[in-house]
Each structure stands twice: as C-alpha cells, then as structure tokens.
Amino acid sequence: MTLHFAQYRDLLLRYLRPQWPKFVLMTITLLGSIALELYNPQILKTFIDTVKAQGNLNTLVGSAILFLIVALGAQIVSSAATYMSSDVGWTATNSMREEVALHCIELDMAFHKAHMPGELLERIDGDVGTLSSFFSTFIIQIVGHGLLMLGILLIVAFINIWIGLALILYSVGAFLALRRLQSLGVPIFVQQRQLAADLVGFYEEHMNGILDVITSGGSAYVIRRYIDLQRRVNSNSYRSGFVEQGMRIAVTMFLVLGNIIVVVGGTYLLLDRQITLGAIIMLSNYVMIFTNQLVNLSFTFNTWQLAAASMKRIAELYYTPSRVQDGPGIGLSAGEAASITFDHVSFGYDEGQTILHDVTFELAAGEILGIIGRSGSGKTSLTRLLFRFYDPTSGTIKLNGEDIRQANIAELRHNIGIVTQEVQLFNASLRDNLTFFDDRIPDEQLLTFIEELGLGDWYRDQPAGLDTELTAGGGGLSAGEAQLLALIRVFLKNPCLVILDEASSRLDMATERLCMNATTRLLAKRTGLIIAHRLATVEQVDKILVLEAGHIVEYGPRVALAKDPMSRYSKLLRTMNSEETFA
Template sequence: MARKPKHRPETNKHLNRFKYTQDQAIDKPFNWSQMVRLMKYIKPYTKNLLPISIISMLISTIVRLVVPVLIGKVAIDIAIANKDTSLLTKLVIGIAVLYLLSYIGNALRIKYVNILGQNVIYDLRRHLFSHVQRLSHKFFDSRSAGSILVRIMNDINSLQELFTNGIINLLMDVVMLTGIIIILLVLSPKLALAIMVIMPIMFYISTKLRKNIRRSWQQVRIQQSKLNSHLNESIQGIRITQSFSQERENTEFFNGVNSDNFNSWRIATKKSAMFRPFVEMSNAVGTVILVAYGAYLILQQDIQVGTFVSFAFFLGMFWEPISRLGQMYNQLLMAMAASERIFEFLDEQPNVEEKMNAVDMKNMKGHIEFDRVQFAYDEKRIALHEISLEMKQGETVALVGHTGSGKSTIANLISRFYDPTKGTVKIDGIDLKDAAIDSIRQNISVVLQDTFIFSGTILENIRFGRPDAADEEVIEAAKVVGADDFIKRLKNGYDTEVEERGSILSAGERQLLSFARALLADPKILILDEATASIDTETEMKIQEALKRLLNGRTAIIIAHRLSTIREADTIFVLEHGKILESGSHKELMQMKGEYFDLVKSQFQMLDAI
C-alpha cells in the first residue's frame, strides 16, 4: 500500500513565498463563450481534418444504431418468427458488412482526431509562448518562472485529451443518445418513457456537482503551479542550498508543497468520481424497469419480443453515452480550469504598448535625453524622482551610486523595458513611447552582471544577438573582448556545447561571452550594467583596452560599483534615492569633493585595509 505523504504543518508558514505568482482560483460560472473561444483553435482544420473525423464518427455511430433494430425487428420478429432462413442469412452477411464499415470508420476517426488534437495543442502552445515573450518586464516581476512554465506545459497538456478525443466523442455521444431516444420512442413510447424516468434526477445531481468539481480542478492547477515554482527555484539554487546545509529544511518544505498538491488531486478526483456510480445506479434501475414493464407489455401484446430485445440492446448503449458524457463533463471542467488560466495570460497586455504608427528607429544615432522623468515600480516604491539628464551621441556615460539609487532603472527605461510614470525619455529627439519597440532594442546591447548563457555552442551563443553574422565575425568579436584565448583551450573550441546556463564555464568566461554577443550586434547604444563585476582585474584591464576601440562612435552607459572602471567616462552621474546629486567628469567631481569624492575615497580606504 502506498504511503500517504505526511504534511508537516510547520512548513505551511513558508507557503507565502508563492504569493507573488498571482496564481489564484478564478471563481466564475461555467462560461460557454470561453469554451467557444477555445474551439476557435480548431478553425484552421475545419476544411480537412475535422470533416473527415466527423464523417467517420457518423458512419460508426449510425452502424451501432441500425444493428439492434435489424436484430430485434427484422431477425427476431420477421426472419425467426417466419422461419425465413434466406432472409436470416442475408441479414447476417449485411450485419457483418456494417461492422466492417464501422471498423473502418473508427480507425479513420481515431487517426484523424489525434492528428487534429496534436495540431491544435501545437498551435495553442506556440500562441501562448509567443504572447508571453512579448509581455513587459512588469509581468515577469510578479510571477515565478515555475508558474509560467505550468501554464505553457501542464495547463495546455490538460487540454490534449479534450482536443484529441473529447470533442469528437462528445459529438458521437450526443448523436448516439439522440438517435437511441428517437428509436426507443418510435419502437414503444410507453417503455421508452418508463426507462428514461430516471434522467431528470441524474441531470439535477450533475448540475449540483459541477461547480464544486470545477473549483477542485482549479485548486489542482494552483498547487501544481506552486510545486513547479518550488522545483524550479530549488534546482537553480541548489548550490546555495548545499552551501548553507539546508537540504533537510528544503526537503521538508517540498513535502509540504507536495502534500498540498497530493491532497488537491485526491479531493478533485474524489468529487469527479461521484458521477459514475449515479450512472451505474441509473443503469440498474433502467434494467429493472425494462424487465418488469417490458415483460408486462409483451404479455399485454403491446410490443413484440423483437422490440423487447432491441430495447435490451439499446439500454446498454443508452447509459454508455450518458456515462461518457459525465466523464466528458469532468473533462470539460478540467479543460475550463486550464483554459481560464491560459486565457488569463493571453488576455494580459504589455504594460509597454506600441502605437499603431510607431516610428522606426533603424537609423538611430544614440543621443539620449531624460526630461523630468519619474518612475515607480509600484505606488509605494518610487525609483526615480523627476530626473533630467542628457547623454550625447558617442559619449561614454557612467551611473554610480548605492544599491537602489536608480541606476538600473535608467538603463531599463532607455531599452524601454518600462515606460516612465511621468516625463519623457527621448533618443535622437523621439519620445520612446512613439517608437517601434523592436527598432529601439535592435540598436541597443545590454550586458548584465548575471549574464545568461543558453544551451548550445559557444558560436551560437555569441551569434544570438545577430543570427546572420558569419563565423569569422563571431570569432573576431570574441578576439576583441579577449574571449578567444579561453575558447580555443576548450575541447571543441567554438563548437563546444556549453550546456544549460553555461554551467561548464566560469563566471568570468560567461561574462566575456556576453561582451562578445553584445559587441557582435553592433549597437548604437551599449549598456554595461555591472558587467565587469564577475571578471578578475587582469581580464578587466584587457576589456578596458578593447572597449576604448569598440565604444568609439557609440553611446555607452556604464553602471558600476567598482569606480576604477569609469574613470575615462565623459560624464559621470551620481545618484542617490532616485535623484541626481552630482554630474561631471571624474576630474571635475573629485575637485568638488562631494558624494563622488567620498565614494572613491571609501573604496580606496577599503583597498588599503586589504
């Protein structure tokens, strides 16, 4: 017997770590308009795959409806009653041919329905991923990578059964149930109505259960999101976990999240399973009614034996689609819970919007202006207080200040990852709100302190910012930033697979690759955000020499705590709490003996102490 995971109450206090994911149950009534929206993904296949699937389904369903009538009314009431062996032989052959036709129809249905479903899932996942990639940074600030992963993978996977089998099976069951009811009413209205007396009760029960079941499946999705978030966080932070010997605490926390996930599945499946016993009970009641009332009608000569036999066939078939419709309804509830979460992301609009007639800035020169710019990440946290500054074309500008002073915020506004709350940010005299986003970012390269290296070769990683670059250009960019030396020492050189996040490389080597990537893109504006923090002093000196040549003709923004890297900057802006305290060259600021002077002095005192 499988052990039930033990939920440790003390771990619950940690679950507030997941509040930022914004994964909450969406408490809405079952919305058919949303289901219609989901069905629109089938539209591209309505001229080929869908018609073939429906036609093959109709063939097999019609055969199943015809055969019981042939057996009861023709075989028993006519052929056997009149001892007509010739008719009976023809009937047997005819039924065999019909079953062969049904087999072919079923085979075609299964094949094309699966092809249809997989295509729809592919399109939906592609659409969601493409949409998420276009969302603003603010969207990702409030959600973990794990919760986003759940939407794109798990939630869409939960729709797979709906599209591969559910829709066509739903049509098939509706057609079959409708056909059975019509045939039964034609054969014997009295017996048909007697058998179907239980249906209103079933409908009432299913109506009562549906909201509760749907809510349970929403909770399953939420718990899966939390579980994935924790797994993603744990794997990425495994070195920190091990360095602080927190494996046990992390495991206990995982047990708590895993238990919540287990319990949500247990509750949802328990509620979903309640429907089938009611269907089986209805089948039993229907059988009792058929035997008792059917026998009475035969004795009263209201129906023939063949009609009774046809009813017996149809009774088994009658509750089968009802049972499947109950399961299908549970499937619809699961799909609804998943689709609500998917459409929540698809309905999310970028905070940074592009105007219809946006200006193309492909000929950007790199003259930057901030005019009374204020920016707040939220109402309580203002990052910039109406600052005004100018960065002339081709200048190297440095931004210095303590953590949280607003340096990276200025860089984010230049790349238009965010829009200012007040004021305007201009490049070449054009308000960035009026410019095409891609044309801005294609002219800007950003190198971060925590650089990201993708799975693939070193050549592919450097070429990421400019996919059409020739191998020779990639190698030249690596040589300029001093990355060529360590790349050549690798087993396969530029064709070396660097694995996820560049795990085979040191922090300094990853940073050199990011420099090469940025420089290969040939930007008009280059932003270095603590880009040399992970590089040793010797490597930094090589890069400083390379940057003197590479920054020529480009506007460069350097953000650095290590003040030795910004001495050569044309202008240095000193920030504190989102305000500009001082500005000028290194020499000018040192003569002022203000905040910048104190920062430089404190750093040299630290070095002397070492």
C-alpha cells in the same frame, strides 16, 4: 480577473478555426461511425426474428456476415475519427501553447516579479497539456457519445413513443445531474490547477537556492512551507474525489432506472404482441449502448472538469494585459548612436515605494556615461527603464528626442544591447549560443565580428571552433569567457545603445582587460552606459553620474569632475583604489 463566455469562445475558435478542413472530415467519419453503431442492433433484430420464424438459412447467414462487416467497419471508422480528433486537438493546443508562452514573455517585469517561473511553466505547459488531452477526446467521448445517445432515443421513440418518452425524461434528469455536478466541481478543479502550479513554483524556487537554504539553516522553514502546501493539495484532492464519486453514483442510479424502464416496458409490449422478441433484444442492445455512453461520460468527467478549470486559467493568462504597452515606433536606426534624455523620472517597483527620485540628465549621441553608486542606489533600475521592462511612475525617457513609450518594444530592445554579470548560455554549440539559433547569420560574419572585437586568439583556443559544444549555465567556461560571448552577441545586434551593467565586477584583471578592449571596439560610434563597481571601469567614459539612494548627487564630464577637488568623483578617486569595489 472576470472573463465572459464570449472571451472563452473566441479564444477556442482562434485556434480551432484554422483546423476546419480536418474538422469537417472528422465530423463525417464520426457521423459514419454513429450510423453504423445504430444500424447493427437492427441487423440483430432481423436475425432473431428470422430465427424465431424459422426463416431462410441464406437470410440468416447474410445477416450474420453483414453484422460482422458493420461491426468491423464501425471500429475502423471510429478509430479514424479518434485519430483526426486527436490531430485537431493537439495541433490547435500546440499553437495555443506557443502564443500563450510568447504573451507571457512579452508581459512586463512586474508580472514576472509576482509569478514564479515554476508556476508559469505549470500554467503554460500543464494547463495547455490538460486542454490538449481534453480536445483530443472531446469530440469522440462527449459530442460523439451525445449524438449516439440522441440517435438511440429517436429510434426507441419510433418503436414505442411511451418508452421513448420515459428514456427522454431519464436522459434529461441525467443531463441536469451532470451539469449540476460540473458546476460544483469547476471551482475545486480551478483550485487544483493553481495548487499544482504553486507546488511546481515551490520546487523551482527552493531547488535553485538549495545551498543557501542548507547553509543558512532554513531547512525547517522550507519543510513547514512544503507540508502546509501539500496539506492544501491533499485537501483539494479529497474534495475533487468526492465530487467525482458523487457523479459516478448518480450515473449508476440513472443506469438502473433506464434498465427498469426498458425491461418493464418491453415485457409489457411483448406480452401485448406490439413488438417482437427481436425488437426487445434490439431495445436491450440500444439501452446497453446508451448505458456505455453514460459510463464513458462519467469516466471523462474528471478530464472535463480539469479542462474547464485549465481553460479558465489559460484565458486569464492570455487576457492579462501588460502594463507596458507597445507603441507605433520612433524610427531607431541600427548602429546609429542615439541621444538619451531622462526628464524628471521617478520610479518604484511597488506602490508607495520610490527607487529613483526625479532623475534628470542628457547624454548626446555617441557619448559614454559611467554610472557609479553603492548597491541599491538605483543603477540597474535606471537601465531597466530604458529597456521598458517597466515604465516610469512619472517623467519621460527619450531616445533621439522621442518618448520611448511611443517606441515599438521589439524595435527598442533590438536596438539596445546589454551585458550583465549573469550570461545565459544554452546546451548547444558556440555558434548557436552566439546567434540564438538564427541560422540566417553566416559563419563568416561571426568570425569577422570576433576578429573586430579583438577576440581572435580566444576563438582559436576553442577545441572545435564554432562547433564547440557548451553546456547550459556555462559549465566549462570561465566568467570572462561568458562575458566575451555576451559582447559578441551584442555586436551581432548592431545596436545604437550599449549598456554594460556591472559586467566586469566578477572578472580577474587580465580577463577584464581583454573584455575592456572588446568593449572599446563595441562602443565605438555608439552611445554607451557603463554601470561599474570599480572606478577603473569608467576611466575612459565621457561623463560620470553618481547615484545615491535613487537621487543624482553628481553629474558632469568625467575630466572636469576629476579635476574638481570638491566633486564626489574626485574624492572617490583620492580615497579609493581604482580596483576597489563599492560597498
């Protein structure tokens, strides 16, 4: 993705602009700190010239006290400026982290299929964290040092124009050298951030599947992949180290040149009686400060490079468009059953691949459709299209006669409830797991829904009621109990459409009956889609849809199909036990 400078600028200003009052105060304290640091060598000059002229003792004591007060004041004001700079930087980048994370969550599933979770975590947290560190010191270590160096150049030029011009030329040369090294380093540091993301993604991918790797004998392959990735990381580290070291060498050369200019020029002017000894020492002090600022800039070079690389990667992520675009809305009403229409829908996850072929069917509001077929027939893909995780390659999907491409995505997903085999649980209380941490939902409402779903006895078995602590991943809960939680979550949404995606395929028969009783109450007066592995799961549906390799091979009322000896559904009923699963 090619981005322009204006896009980087607009992205930064979006988060820095709300901080402008703090920014103004920070600027004032920074300028005050610079002024005090520039003033102190002037006091030193007065002190030395007074000593050389055998001046008044009170003047010397006053100069010494003033020097100490100004030095202490400069440190206090500088610390205040540093604190405000950090506050502005972290506040702005925390907002950036939040919005970039939300943008990633809202991107289509094709994007998430192409990027591992570990990589995205590194880009959102790692890159924004690098930018936070940079912003927290940028004003002080780069802008502040730059302004201080400019002030020194102006003062030296005022003392002697030739020494001033020499230092200006020296500064221009140093600046151009730094800019050149930065331009050489940015691509290397961009690659460094990407390799870091790849490494985190590698760890995440293989740690999650460690048992499969070990049992399938894939350890050697994983190690080879790791060694190859680590070799690339090491190679990049060497290159970035060379660039950074080259910058340090260049700075050292310029520092030596700057000291030569001051020593030679100052000595000549002193012998020619154009300046005093105090002025020479003052110049030497300014050059020392100037030198320190260049050294500080050299030490921040690596952070500068990383920040530039991180900003590029964050901007690329932030400006990545979703293939699934939000619509104006189609006016879905919570809890009111919606009709579903698939009109010649075809779909594939990758270009040239077709998973669903010309799928066409209609389901009236309040009807329940049972979808059956072997694994890989396209059942789950069909439900993903309803959620608009993807858009069809061709054809139209409608709810209540409205194309769902025109739906507001948040509104659409709020009005569709889904229960799958895998239920995401958090390390939190039962209450928070049911409400997704929404404290606006009262306990009384939760308990009412639990009773309405017929789960009161199950709830009363929980040791601490709604305060029962659950662990992430559902530790301590059976698969059936996790499904019950998912059903309550859906009931709280009050959707117009409910999807059960093979939700009971891993349950024992007793738990499945409990879940089915709750499901019956959940589906009352709602449109439902039930994707099943077992024929028993679709015994009460209104219609049956049989998928085979992405094609509808049969669709119609369940009762009629069951009575038709030539129908596929009827043949399945005769040849399969109701509890037997499809292959």
